Amino acid sequence: MHRIRLPRSVVARRPRRLGLLLxxxxxxxxxxxxxxxxxxxxxxxxxxxxxxxxxxxxxxxxxxxxxxxxxxxxxxxxxxxxxxxxxxxxxxxxxxxxxxxxxxxxxxxxxxxxxxxxxxxxxxxxxxxxxxxxxxxxxxxxxxxxxxxxxxxxxxxxxxxxxxxxxxxxxxDAFPDDVEVATFHALAHMAGAPPTGDEARQRAERAAAILVAMHQAHPGHPGAMHYLVHANDVPGREHESLDVTRRYDAAAPRNPHALHMPTHIYTRLGDWDRVISGNRRAAEAALEHPAGDRGQFVWDEFAHAIEYLVYAHLQQGDDVAAAGEMARLRAVPNLQPSAKTAFHLASIPSRLALERGDWAAAASLEPRQPGSLDWDRNTWPEAIVRFARGTGAARRQELAEARLQRARLGDLEAATRANGEDLFANHVRVLALALDGWIAQAAEDPTTARTRLEEAARLEASIPKPPVTPGPTLPAYEMLGDLLSLQQSHAQALAAYEQALSLYPNRFNSLLGAARAAEAAGEKTIAKRHYEGLLAVAAHATRPTPMAEARAYIGRDQQAPDRP
The missing domain is CATH 1.25.40 (Serine Threonine Protein Phosphatase 5, Tetratricopeptide repeat)
Incomplete structure (x- = not known):
């Protein structure tokens, strides 16, 4: 890209002040x-x-x-x-x-x-x-x-x-040592990323190099800290600069986004206790920062924090707490009518139904709610509800309804691409492919079902996760594991679940699925490891059956006689 370099000789002298302003x-x-x-x-x-x-x-x-x-x-x-x-x-x-x-x-x-x-x-x-x-x-x-x-x-x-x-x-190029110039350049460089994972990762690496240098020179600068956390919110970078991540919320202890942003990294690490702690504080702080020209709306950072709370509680198997957070969000009037609010109002109930395997609840979800939001501008959020409804129907053998929702997903993908939002369109495409898989399975076409879910998994792994969401509505590799388990391909299901866990650590359903698949495949050591992981993650779970199953398996393993 061509750069216009301003000669330093023409740079006007800037006004100076002594010291820094806290x-x-x-x-x-x-x-x-x-x-x-x-x-x-x-x-x-x-x-x-x-x-x-x-x-x-x-x-x-x-x-x-x-x-x-x-x-x-x-x-x-x-x-x-x-x-x-x-x-x-x-x-x-x-x-x-x-x-x-x-x-x-x-x-x-x-x-x-x-x-x-x-x-x-x-x-x-x-x-x-x-x-x-x-x-x-x-x-x-x-x-x-x-x-x-x-x-x-x-x-x-x-x-x-x-x-x-x-x-x-x-x-x-003209002011490479200026912290404000550098931080805004890094932000813009990340913002311009195309919808492919490799390019997004490369941009994040370049931005991080600038931001690390700026943070070292200006350790209290909020942009250097904040944008560095964003740069690390990509697969493979979540372990980078964890000291900065853990200091960022202390830089602004009542700022909602500063409290929330480190939890993007904790979500990637599967550190659910930190996700919950940070987003509880962020949600409370968001209520202190109204939005709108008259302060008439609850800022959409509140809904954003609530979804991360719901997600973390679900990964701990605490469905009661997750449902309570959704009820809390729905009870708050005057939510900011923004794209983020639309996303979370669509995603949270879809996630809650699908993660719990409540196919009846998923099949009964109503899209484009509430009607006060502009859903024509929010096609990906609508697609999430359509996917959840279609998946619920397919898992209940209601093929006509599932196919109806799949047709709507095709329309939404096309509309999203027409709006120039290729990244969001690719995420809609993942949902469409996954629903194709579940429809094929319900129609007794297991080969097509597997092919479509494999396509969904490969596509999902190749594209960035937008910051608005804590993770996919359901990880495609996890769904592939579910499908392969239904098809009695247990060793292959185990591989799919473990791939899901490599991308999204400490997910309740991936740990449970991996343990069950390993047990069915005769991989007792692996089954024990995943059951132990489940018990460690979900100490406060409200799902009694899987927790009892995990404890029983480990108990049997401990009672088994030592092998020579």
């Missing part, structure tokens, strides 16, 4: 400017350490620093209000308008800016440009935001992201 949080009110006169009101609630001197007065600078820290934590609604407070404190502060624009799109998240957000973002960029800052770095940041928001009447999100990525790369 940023204190503003109150959860949607109107953050009301607290500008009392910046120490929440001095015990830090956001991390930032240093971004801008060409603005002291009052605007203080608000800008708070806003920037919030932006690095992806606390977008609150960051927007703080940037607006900065602009109010100094009408000539161009970077405050840059900041407002930067809160109007959400790199790495599934939400896409609508037409109104694109128009507003472009207006803010134009305001920033009209103030004509002399500082070259500031002009570079404004130009990068402009690369995303220009031509607001056009809607190709990925074209915008890649323009932004290229502009941030140009700025990084």
């Amino acid at each position: 940023v204190a949080t503003l109150a959860a009110s949607p109107v953050l400017a009301a607290h500008a006169a009392d910046p120490q009101q929440h001095a015990g609630q830090p956001l991390g350490t930032v240093e971004f001197p801008v060409s603005c007065n002291a009052g605007a600078q203080a608000a800008f620093d708070r806003a920037l820290a919030l932006l690095h934590h992806m606390t977008y609604p609150q960051a927007r209000e703080a940037f607006r407070a900065s602009a109010s404190a100094d009408p000539t502060c161009a970077m405050a308008h840059w900041g407002v624009a930067m809160t109007l799109f959400t790199p790495l998240w599934p939400t896409r800016p609508d037409a109104a957000a694109l128009q507003e973002g472009w207006r803010e960029v134009e305001l920033a440009r009209s103030l004509a800052p002399e500082d070259v770095r500031e002009r570079g940041f404004i130009a990068a935001a402009g690369a995303f928001f220009r031509d607001p009447e056009q809607s190709d999100y990925w074209v915008r992201v890649r323009r932004w990525e290229a502009a941030q790369a140009d700025l990084y």
Whole structure:
């Protein structure tokens, strides 16, 4: 990619301040400017350490620093209000308008800016440009935001992201040692990843190298920590920089996303106790950070934390706790009407039914609920419900209903690709292939069933997991193991379950399936290992049958006479 390198001789001298600012949080009110006169009101609630001197007065600078820290934590609604407070404190502060624009799109998240957000973002960029800052770095940041928001009447999100990525790369070429430039470059580089696992991994590696260096030089910087955790949220990197992962939530102990983000790594590691602890705190903190222009909505970080809680409880076999979290989410009014909310409201009940093997509950799920959300813009979430409903029907031998849901999955995959969302479309494709497999099994075509689930498993393993979800609705390799167990191919089922566990450690159903398959295949040592793993993971399980089965097997093994 061509780089425009700015000669250092033309770089304007930037304003300097002594030291670093330890940023204190503003109150959860949607109107953050009301607290500008009392910046120490929440001095015990830090956001991390930032240093971004801008060409603005002291009052605007203080608000800008708070806003920037919030932006690095992806606390977008609150960051927007703080940037607006900065602009109010100094009408000539161009970077405050840059900041407002930067809160109007959400790199790495599934939400896409609508037409109104694109128009507003472009207006803010134009305001920033009209103030004509002399500082070259500031002009570079404004130009990068402009690369995303220009031509607001056009809607190709990925074209915008890649323009932004290229502009941030140009700025990084000019200022490679600047922590703000470097962290935004790393973020943009990850955000521009195509829907293939290899390229996403390579981008994560490159971003991580930059972020590790920035974290070493600026250990309290929230962007360096946060984006490094994102860079490690890919298969094979989950063990990297665990010290940073475990420190990140302490950098902002009441910020919902900072509390939640480390649990992405803990989920990949199968550390369910940490997932539960972090997301309990994140869910409570999210209720303190309302969203909407009047603070009228519960921020979608609440629903996000709840799904991770549901997922972790299910992996511990605690169906009661998982169902309780779903009921808690449904009882909360005024959820933010966003893509994340749509995803979680679709995914959680689907996951709860499928993980428990409650095929009747799965078959009775209603898609596109609640009707207040724009499901035409949220095709992957709808597909999850259609898959769950179709799988439930297929497992109940209700082939007509299963085929009806499969046809809808085909429509949703096509619509998702037409929207330019190839990664989400690939995940819909995995669901479609898996449902094909279960339909074939119900139709007494075991060869086709196996072929389709093998295709689903290979595709799923080749594509990145979007951060919105803790994991696949059901891992395709786990489903392949279930199918092979039904077909009495126990050794092959064991291999499929163990492949699932290599990708998604400590999953309850994969451990149970592997233990049963190993036992049926005569692999007693392997069966014992997986049963022991199940008991260790699910000490508080509310599923009595599998737990009794595991204890009985281990008890029999311990009573067996020693072999010569």
